[in-house]
Each structure stands twice: as C-alpha cells, then as structure tokens.
Amino acid sequence: MARRISPRKVVAPPSFIGFKPYGVITENTDSVELLYEEYEALKLADYDIMNHQEASKLMGISRPTFARIYESARRKIALALVEAREIKTSYGNAWMEKNWFVCNDCLARFTIPKNITARTCPVCHSFNIALLNV
C-alpha cells in the first residue's frame, strides 16, 4: 500500500487542560482555544528549538503549513497574555479523524470510544500505540 499523507502528528498532547490568569477577574472574557497541533508547533519551535523544516517533517506537514500553525499559536498566546484570557486546549476541530490512534506494531488505526478504558490496540493488543491528531 502507498503511504497516505500523514496527518499532523502530535508527539504528545499537552499535559494540562488549560491555563488561567490570576489577579484579574476573567469570568466575562472568552477563553483562547489552543489546538493541540498549535501547542505542538510552539513546543517544537520554541521549546525544543527545532528549525521549521525539521519540525514540519516531524509533524508530517509542509513547511508553509507548519509556519501557519506556528504563527496562529503565537498570536493566540499573545492574545491570552495581553488580554488576560484563559487558555483551553483542544484537539484540532475540523477533522473527522480526531481521536484516532495508531498501533506502532501492527499499524492498525483505530478510535477509542469513551466506554473503553483500555489503552491498547484492538487488533494485536499491543500497548505501543500513539495518538494521531490532525
């Protein structure tokens, strides 16, 4: 089989659900929605200090696409800081493929519905699975 275009791979989702500013009353301001891929782009470029070429390759997307995602991430963070807004993280939204996992052993791609707690491959039962996020 030919390889399909890799989705925007996020190595690990952020380890938090959101950030909250303190010292201000934030009830009435809208939160900023930071997408997983934006978090990933920001992390790769500004935390892991990778160049865009490398980072885009890692996420399986083109350099211009990476640049766009990265730019959007920075703008969102700036907005959150300046306007003292909450940051909430979420999966990329426009895609059906969200919540898809891949088994690194048998290459099955699969969903894990909320009624299943086991984090294993439904075909070969491997624990070596990763989140595919677009």
Place this chain on the structure above:
Amino acid sequence: MSKTVITSSGNTLTSKFDKRFGRAEFFCLLDEATGQTSFIANEFKDANHGAGTKAAEFMVEQQVNKIISGDFGPKAKELLEKFDVQMVILQEELTIQAIVDRISKK
C-alpha cells in the same frame, strides 16, 4: 462480552478481508470471548445510495462494539462515533482467519 465485526469478501474464514465498509460483501461476526464466528450477507451492498449509513445503522442495532474494515465514510463514522462503536482500519491484505488469530492471540 465483546461483539466484533470484520468486513469480509466471502462467507468463510479463508475469505479475504473486504476493505469496504458499507459495500462489503459479508460481515463476519466474531465473539471475542468465545472465538465463535458467523457470517451475514450485507443486504445493502448494492444500494444505490447510502450503503455506509445503512450498514452503520445495522451495526448499532446489532449492538456491535468493534468494527474492523478498510475505511469508513464520513456519515458512517459520525454514527458509529456517536454510539461508541470502535472503528479499526487495517490496510493489509489479510484473510479473515488471520485477523481473528491476531485478535485472539493475547
């Protein structure tokens, strides 16, 4: 109790895995607990429209937990997601037996 469906191109275990979902020839029903299998012909495979949706409807009605196929159309995906049916996509050319073996090997 886990009810699994594998889309199949024929009605025996030696049949090839069918990568289509809505237009698969047969559905192989596998009880993962006992390893028992049975085959049902897909009555919607030649439907002019909406075979995927109809197949998804059938799966939910049959209380299937897991479906192994080659691809799912967007509408089928939406329905299966909504009713917590696990979708599994395999791209290999396999027989039904090979997939059953892989699942049974703990």
Place this chain on the structure above:
Amino acid sequence: MSYNIAIASGKGGTGKTTVSVSLFQTLRKELGGDVVLVDCDVEEPNDALFFANAKLLHNNEIKQRIPIIHTDKCTFCRKCVEYCEFNAVVVMPSVEFAEVNASLCHSCGACLVACQFDAITETEQLIGQVNHYDTGLIEGKLTVGSAMQTMLVKELKKHIPANKLLVLLDAPPGTSCQVVETVSDADYVILVTEPTPFGLHDLKLMVQLLREIGKPFGVVVNKSGLGNEEVYQFLDDDGIDLLGNIPINKLFASNYAKGDLLNNIPLEIASVVNQFTHKIMLNLGL
C-alpha cells in the same frame, strides 16, 4: 416569454464556455440588456472569469428542503425508512435514534407522507447560490461536496428574469441529468464539439440525447484544423446543421487562458461568431 438557447457539449473542454461567452458578447451588441447568460455548470462555473470588471449585484442562497425527525413524537416504526428510496433516513429503535442524512436526501417528501405521527417537519439546507452580475451574467455555484447539482440547476432557472428576449444557458459537460435539466427548457440547443475522436464520440451521445427529448439543435465545430474530418462527415450524413467553424488559434487560446477573451477576439474568430450569431437570430426571426 423569452427564447432559450442552451449551449452544450458532451466532452469537456471543447470550447463551450468560449462559444457561450463570445456569443453573449456579440448578441449584447445587438440586443443590449435583453440578453442574459446563465452559467449552469454549477460544479465549475467559469463564465464569470471572463468578465473581470463585472460587479456582483446580488445573490440568492439556494436551499434544499431537508426533513427533520422529532424524536419526541417519533414511535420508531421505521415506515419513513421503508418509504425512502434513497436510504437517507436512519432509525434505530433500540437506541431511540432517528435522523435524516441530508447528503443523501433528494427532498422528495416521501417520509413526510409516510409519517402518521407528525414527527417529521422540514427545514432548509444550503446547496449553493445564484450570483447575479451587472453584465447580465447569472451563475449557479454548488457548495463543495453537495450532490444536488440537478436541483440547483432547476432552482437557478427560476431566478432568470422572465422579461428577457433571449436567454443563453451554458450547460455543464456530459450527458447526465443536470445537462438534461439545463436543456429541457431550451427552445434550441447549440452543441459545441472539436474535430477529434473524443469530441465526435461525445457529440454522438449528445445528439442521441437531444433526439430522445425532441430538441432542435445545431453544431459548432471548435478548434477546426486540429484532428480529422470525420465530424463533418457525421454532420453531413445525419443532416445536422453546421452553425459555424472556429479555427484553432494559439493567440486566442492564450487569451482564453488569461481570462481575457472578450477584448481580443481575433478577426477570423469574430467573423465566425458573428456569422452564427446572425444565423441564430435569423432562425429566431429576430
């Protein structure tokens, strides 16, 4: 009542748009605002690209009626499922789920008739839009992913002003149902072909279709000089009117490519267009 001329071609890329647009331009000199061009190729409307300065006057959103099942009234009897020939209705009694899949729905209304519990009503869903330009161009544009081409063409035709003398309908390529919908109200059809085996093969399909639904038609051969002479033989044998011959011209093709067609029509082509414009007007008694 306006006179409708549809411009169609079995094969794509034969120059249907070229003919429609240059015909429209020429006729406009004669008839002014009394002629409109309607781009019915709703999947890929391209006519507007040739009117760079055209201003969009207004547009209409075209909606399809989609049934909605109200689960509070629904008894999950599945009668609507049985009535729906398009498999668009999903009803799952075990989980009390009932929904209409809009992308499969043909808006035929059968499920409404089927339901005895008043559980189905209708709502509207966007399938495309109709754009009106100040140059007298009207185009239909399908929402990407929608499969309601034929319905959009039908709705598009309702938005053509009734007080025009002449309406030019630029049909989609092929011989499918949307093409039939486009030509079904035409009083005359101009078929555009090219003198190649592909062109001829698809022309024959179109001719068969038009004869079946009983429409008078004539043929314009575009890119003449390319390919072979077989198309002329066919027209001759079948007694079909040859309305005009547009010679192949690289400069013209290049202008077309730029979207700059109307200001630079080469003389030889202009004369052909004029010629068949007059032929048509004569046929119409204008």
Place this chain on the structure above:
Amino acid sequence: MKEITVLSGKGGTGKTTITAALASVAQNAVLCDNDVDAADLHLILQPQVMETNQFSSGWKAFVSTEICSNCGACIDNCRFGAISQTDGLIQIITYKCEGCRLCERICPSSAIYSKESINNYWYVSNTRHGKMVHARMGPGEENSGKLVTKVRRRAREIAKEQQASFIINDGPPGIGCSAISAISGTDLVLLVIEPTQSGLHDVKRLVELVRSFNISLYAVLNKYDINVLVAFEIEAYLHSENIPLLASIPFDKAMVESMVNEKTIIEYLPASAITQSIRKVWEIIKQ
C-alpha cells in the same frame, strides 16, 4: 497494489490522453475508465469487450392509463414536476422522474408502477495494455457515482486475480458525486491542469475536495505554453499547497494526431520529449 486516479476538474485538459499514455508505460496495470458520462479511454485503447453487464440506475415511474382515475393526487405530491396532465390524462415525464416512488405509494387506484432503468452498461475488455473496465451510461441517466463504484470494484477484483501492481483510473470531470466516488479509496491522485484561469479555478475546488480525503496529490501541467503567465500562477499555487509538479507538457498537435490514429503518445512518438516527460511522471507516481 496501488490505485492511481487521474483527475482534472475542468474537461478537455488532456486527462484521458495522459491516462492512456500512462497505461502504455505502466507494466502490469488494470485500466479503469471512471468517466462514465462521456467515456473516451476506449477510443484510444480499442478494447475487445469480453464481458457485458447491465446496470440499474434507479427507478422510473409509469402509469397504467386504463386503471388511472386521473385524480391528480400524484401531481400534487410530485416535487420534481415529473407528472403532467394533458387532455385529462396523467403522464410521466420520464427524464424528470427522480425515482422516489412516492406517486406509486400514494396512488389511490394503484395505477402507478416503477420499473428499473437499465439503460446503462459496463464492460470488461482486453486491450493491448492490459485489462480494462469501462462503462456507458444512457443519456440523461442519473447515478453515475454508483456506476463508478461498480466499475472500480470490478477493476480491483481483476487486479487481485491478475496480481496487477497498479490500477489506473481515468477520473470523471467536475467535483460532483462521480468525482467523489472516483477519489474515495484511491492511493494517489494525479491532477492534469491546463494553464487557463478556468483550469486554475477548477483545480482549486478539486484540491479542496481531494484534501478532505487525505490522499497524496501530484500534478502535471498540460499545454503549459498556451499561457506561460497563468502557468506560473498555477506553479505558485501548487507550490503553496505543497503539491509536487511532476511535468510541464507543451501544447503539441501530435497529442491529437496520436488520438486520431488510435495510439497513445508513447506509441505514436516513442522518442519525443513528451514521451520522456510522461515516463518520468510514471517513475515518480509508481513509487
């Protein structure tokens, strides 16, 4: 096995000519004409039909005038304007009938019945470049998406039987249901673009569609010299979308001459520059 679909959005860009050329370069491929509305691939490949199948595209309503009471209930319920009453008699306008069968269900005297419309055929044939699956729709028929699915399914079966390495699909024009049917499940889409504003416009809509299926995209620019400026614009667009441009083929009358001679460009002019570009394209997409 790898499935390749050639698409163009707009018609007349040279999609079929290029598909045929690829067919003559590819070894061990099954060919499949997905353009069921106006199938043309067979004109170059001159297939010998081995197998003919009928295809139903849905239902059409008919009236038994001797039973009909001319009550008009069907007219009131038909949303497609497919039923008329002339001289008091109910008539179905067949080409407007959508096949929903509502009239059949509501007719109080059961005077309406439906027949499957079977004016469509599909074939399996032998050609000099391997097996080919193709179809012919009756004019004015609907449902080409379903027929495309059928044709593709048969092509896959044959590819399996023969252990073919490739299926080459000549795709339908447009972005409608038949294009969707041709794209789904394919491994690679090759776009054939001509450098015209309409070519660019249509290809953008097509890219949008193919992207939603997450399939690798490659492009070939055909007749690139009819307008070099627009060709540049398209190159820039492809670059920004990260779609590799595999070849730019000049406008050449030889392309049409080869068609007239029922040959692919590869067979007609084996030593030409066009032949070489197409061979190069194949080397890349077959990977």
